Amino acid sequence: MLRFFIFIAIVFSFITAKSQCNDQLVRDASSKVGNFYYVKDFKIKFKKAKKNKVNKMLHSLILNRNTTYLFILGDAKEYDGRIMFEMFGEKGKLLSSYNPGADKYYEKLQFTCESTGMYQITLQFSEGQEGCGIMVYGSKPSYER
């Protein structure tokens, strides 16, 4: 009977781990939006990338002038992959959550937009590792009344 309960406990812990990758991750990241208005979230879950391949989510966003955007990143700790976020404007890369020089991952990025336009965003995991992560972003108008 003891073995049976251990078995149940293992299966439930597996289920809990799965939910951490989904709902809890979303809740944790969303709770960090603070005084910004929550706008959207993007979830990614990738297996380890094959050799010379990159698993990457690409999307476009229209961002508006006179608006400050807050990007919050979160990843499930049961996987090795750390989430990496980059944003590109028409003239190239504007921001990256990973600083290779310092080998530092940022979980919060704030972008003050002064030019309305289409921006490309990418989400991926460090070194093509398996991972589960989320990017939540919020906005607030940043002009003086």
Next chain:
Amino acid sequence: MKNIIIVSFLFIFFISCGDSDHPDSQDLLTDFEFADSLTSQVIISEKIIDDMIHSIPSPIEMTSLILESGAEFDDKILIDPDRVDNYATAHSKAIALGMFGTELGYLNIYGKTMISVEYLTAVRSLARDLRVEQFFDFHTLKRLADESDNMDSLINVTTQGFSRMDAYLREQKRTKASVMIVAGTFIEGLFIATQIRAKTVNDQLTERIGEQKMSLNNMIVMFEVYKSDPEVEKLVVDFNELKTLYDQVQIITTYGEPITKEVDGMLVIEDQSTSEVKMAEELLTQIIVKTKELRTKII
């Protein structure tokens, strides 16, 4: 003992297969003959559509700007929530859900919770008919609406509900429903902004109205995929009339290198590019009139 384990395993397996974000209830959109066509043309286009849907700003971005611009709240421009029963088809219900969702955001952001409950009820009714009710915890939303110090939570929970509903519809290959909801969101946000701008000169609002050119162009591209549907074809005609006006709006960008710094562990990026919207007052007036015409046809 062995049987207990097998039965338990099967029980747990079925629980774990269920995802709280994706309830098993059959989506009646198929009953409305509203599910996307499975023609190869639509499947190919859906990758582009998916990206375009994300590119359309959420209603909270427009309504928060309206609030921050100092504009007065105006309840006379809102749709009567009793009209919710007039929407008979899945197509009209989806557009109406987007419109009522925007109005709910407008009401919430101005703290008009007494009225917002009626709009919450309208959203609930439409969401139920479209079988996406599961993304709105109406008891929680009602409680948050009743607690005046929880406005930020109410706004964020509502926006999250719409965001998850949108993701769910696209995962279920019901991108067309998602496009119609976004269309309703877009037109109602533009309608509220233009109606407020018609009454008060407001430079920030004028700029934001002009900036909708990009979203409008994306909306029309999305409609093109589904224009074999006569109802969508009508929208294409109407939105193109608005586009003809928007084609005269100029958005001029001057590029600059962004400045990046670290503040309290957060990466802060200050954009040094700037954009300017050029739109004559006469053109703005025409856009205000055309937006109202378009919105009147839809509601």
